Amino acid sequence: MASAAIASSSSSFINQRRNDVGLSSFSPNTSFYLSNAKKKMVSKNIVSVMAPQSQRTPSTTGSVKTGMTMTEKILARASEKPQLSPGENVWVNVDILMTHDVCGPGSIGIFKKEFGQNAKVWDREKLVIIPDHYIFTKDERANRNVDILRDFCNEQNIKYFYDINDLGNFKAGTFFPHHDLTPHANPDYKGVCHVALAQEGHCRPGEVLLGTDSHTCTAGAFGQFATGIGNTDAGFVLGTGKLLLKVPPTLRFVMDGEMPDYLLAKDLILQIIGEISVSGATYKSMEFVGSTVESLSMEERMTLCNMVVEAGGKNGVIPADATTYKYLEDKTSLPYEALYSDEKARFLSEYRFDISKLEPLVAKPHSPDNRALARECKDVKIDRVYIGSCTGGKTEDFLAAAKVFLASGKKVKVPTFLVPATQKVWMDVYSLPVPGSGGKTCSQIFEEAGCDTPASPSCGACLGGPKDTYARMNEAQASGTFLQIRQEINTSSSLVCVSTTNRNFPGRMGHKEGQIYLASPYTAAASALTGYVTDPREFLQ
Amino acid sequence: MAAATFSSLHHKISVSNSINKAFHPQSSPNLIKLPSKTPRPSSFNSISPKPTLSPLSTRPRAAADDVAAPATAFHGVCYVVGDNIDTDQIIPAEYLTLVPSNPEEYKKLGSFALIGLPAAEYPTRFMTGGEFTSKYSILIAGDNFGCGSSREHAPVALGAAGVKAVVAESYARIFFRNSVSTGEVYPLESEKRLCEECKTGDVITIELGDSLLINHTSGKEYKLKPVGDVGPVIEAGGIFAYARKAGMIPSRAV
Numbered sequence: 001m002a003s004a005a006i007a008s009s010s011s012s013f014i015n016q017r018r019n020d021v022g023l024s025s026f027s028p029n030t031s032f033y034l035s036n037a038k039k040k041m042v043s044k045n046i047v048s049v050m051a052p053q054s055q056r057t058p059s060t061t062g063s064v065k066t067g068m069t070m071t072e073k074i075l076a077r078a079s080e081k082p083q084l085s086p087g088e089n090v091w092v093n094v095d096i097l098m099t100h101d102v103c104g105p106g107s108i109g110i111f112k113k114e115f116g117q118n119a120k121v122w123d124r125e126k127l128v129i130i131p132d133h134y135i136f137t138k139d140e141r142a143n144r145n146v147d148i149l150r151d152f153c154n155e156q157n158i159k160y161f162y163d164i165n166d167l168g169n170f171k172a173g174t175f176f177p178h179h180d181l182t183p184h185a186n187p188d189y190k191g192v193c194h195v196a197l198a199q200e201g202h203c204r205p206g207e208v209l210l211g212t213d214s215h216t217c218t219a220g221a222f223g224q225f226a227t228g229i230g231n232t233d234a235g236f237v238l239g240t241g242k243l244l245l246k247v248p249p250t251l252r253f254v255m256d257g258e259m260p261d262y263l264l265a266k267d268l269i270l271q272i273i274g275e276i277s278v279s280g281a282t283y284k285s286m287e288f289v290g291s292t293v294e295s296l297s298m299e300e301r302m303t304l305c306n307m308v309v310e311a312g313g314k315n316g317v318i319p320a321d322a323t324t325y326k327y328l329e330d331k332t333s334l335p336y337e338a339l340y341s342d343e344k345a346r347f348l349s350e351y352r353f354d355i356s357k358l359e360p361l362v363a364k365p366h367s368p369d370n371r372a373l374a375r376e377c378k379d380v381k382i383d384r385v386y387i388g389s390c391t392g393g394k395t396e397d398f399l400a401a402a403k404v405f406l407a408s409g410k411k412v413k414v415p416t417f418l419v420p421a422t423q424k425v426w427m428d429v430y431s432l433p434v435p436g437s438g439g440k441t442c443s444q445i446f447e448e449a450g451c452d453t454p455a456s457p458s459c460g461a462c463l464g465g466p467k468d469t470y471a472r473m474n475e476a477q478a479s480g481t482f483l484q485i486r487q488e489i490n491t492s493s494s495l496v497c498v499s500t501t502n503r504n505f506p507g508r509m510g511h512k513e514g515q516i517y518l519a520s521p522y523t524a525a526a527s528a529l530t531g532y533v534t535d536p537r538e539f540l541q
Numbered sequence: 542m543a544a545a546t547f548s549s550l551h552h553k554i555s556v557s558n559s560i561n562k563a564f565h566p567q568s569s570p571n572l573i574k575l576p577s578k579t580p581r582p583s584s585f586n587s588i589s590p591k592p593t594l595s596p597l598s599t600r601p602r603a604a605a606d607d608v609a610a611p612a613t614a615f616h617g618v619c620y621v622v623g624d625n626i627d628t629d630q631i632i633p634a635e636y637l638t639l640v641p642s643n644p645e646e647y648k649k650l651g652s653f654a655l656i657g658l659p660a661a662e663y664p665t666r667f668m669t670g671g672e673f674t675s676k677y678s679i680l681i682a683g684d685n686f687g688c689g690s691s692r693e694h695a696p697v698a699l700g701a702a703g704v705k706a707v708v709a710e711s712y713a714r715i716f717f718r719n720s721v722s723t724g725e726v727y728p729l730e731s732e733k734r735l736c737e738e739c740k741t742g743d744v745i746t747i748e749l750g751d752s753l754l755i756n757h758t759s760g761k762e763y764k765l766k767p768v769g770d771v772g773p774v775i776e777a778g779g780i781f782a783y784a785r786k787a788g789m790i791p792s793r794a795v
Contacts, residue, residue: 089770091789102637106693109642114781115790134638141638148640214691214715230693230719231641236780240790244780278625279685283714312688312713367625463634463690503689505627507657
């Protein structure tokens, strides 16, 4: 059992949080959405967290500029105001609007209806259209939706449209764009929007990025304001380049301590969501700081910010630093200016974590806040493992899974589905050497371990999708090439999946009775090897 | 307190004083007279009627350019759900190929509303197979209603299915925002946990002016939280109508 590191001076989480909200340090016009008290007790086993400590600064007079958080500053600059406080509503200039095949057609429909059939988007270079959700399917409506995007992009001469034409082969034209002269080449296709946005250099510190997808908050890893919106709001942005946004107060999460080599960012965010619940950050910004955060790579930071929405958060932010600039060096040529929280910025609450004391976690069915230690779930028999999505399908996620398979040297005991998020990730899986393997690639290690062949990049089965989606949880049958022979087939409980994705509500991956355990790529790979939910330390130590 | 607010441009138009208030608190639950401001042939729900389908491929919604009578009350049978009803339960992802701005597909979306609710916990289904609208026009929910995805298909499916108002203990922000922006369902917050006080099938009246929910079946009344700053946006019929009223964007091209 992890040793206790709770500060004794604090009161309980709930009381502390209630005390923080709506008091004199904020202007009288502000109003916060106060999430109701958690219905669940904080797990007594997770003891490495200190109670949240509020930062109270004395009220200042209206004429003096008060310190602002990073989120407040970004929104202030984007709304051309010198000062903003949580609760204010401002019209914000949007730097990037992203949409995909599920919400794009609806947003376009609204745009045309409201601004006219011949209306032009506010800026053809600030719209990024990324088909990624329902791509490799025979569903006619899904295919039609990609066509709708294409028609619109042609009509509007949209600069960034990561199109796909040949659904049978996502690679057509990508590797040899000059040689492949087939009419249905895919030189532009990327894959999962949030990973593509980062890889293609559309995420920049200090900017405002909106997307018609809840996991748009992923981009906060770059020190920008990024949040998900619906079709109607997107239609509005398409015509005006602005949106009315309410300034959220910020929760600060300070993570210090050296990251143990069996933990990944997924464990950190599962820790946090388990702590504050699925509504703990509703209407709030989540700011992640501390030495551990600084040690994370960009992809790991993306994982952290990705699941902010699972806590109800409006946006997540991580201050830009050398790691950020290095990542961006070869990806964007547009100028940007990072913004940082003032020293005297006011935070709604602060949570501190000693990361060195954390253990690998899962979120049990059916909620992302249903936190448990992986090792305490070792008797849970599973039927499949899914490694993919914007949360857990990036290059480093696959390298992490490969590390576990390499350490074990054995074969998986359940169908193990691998869905690289983008074509770049797919290529990395097939080309990058895995450290310590003597030059083997991830794909070789996966093959030796008996995993399914890495699939075409897309959102895949993270959200179920059309019935023919690869790895979708349909009935009690495994899809893919792995033939599963079970001695007992229990149709109601035979759909247990350990997944590196972001949600596990009922029916999330298809079948309503599916049981999804959210986990890090380490934990997912370890579980694949044993056929039970497994702490990766079984293989990594 | 309703969270997403859009009040920065305008003096507030609160719901209670905007129209001739045509009703009064109920003393006897059996004598319900709810005259709406402008007479409606068949329904008490006084949100402006959906205009006839235009030849455009887009589905018209409550249009600001029409003379719209803002809602003052809702009356109907309620369907009760619990906490953390996420968007996958409201409209599972496999139906998201339906484009809400397409009138035919809008209607189809309605037929799948709340189909993702597990049968074990919800044996009484919200829709029975083959229907496009539900007999339940009021949804009562617990905490964090609409959590999960940003898919606007969620409030749209509910609206298409005939839900006029949702009364939840609390909302997830994107769902709430989408409800307000689209004008599809009226998102209200309760003071108490109404999902424990009401049962599916109870006959409900919601009086917006008084912020009151009346359960005629149980005979009890409950205070609702005032709509607050989102009132003007909802009243106008969504963010576009509101922005037009504010002069933020020009009137819609005909």
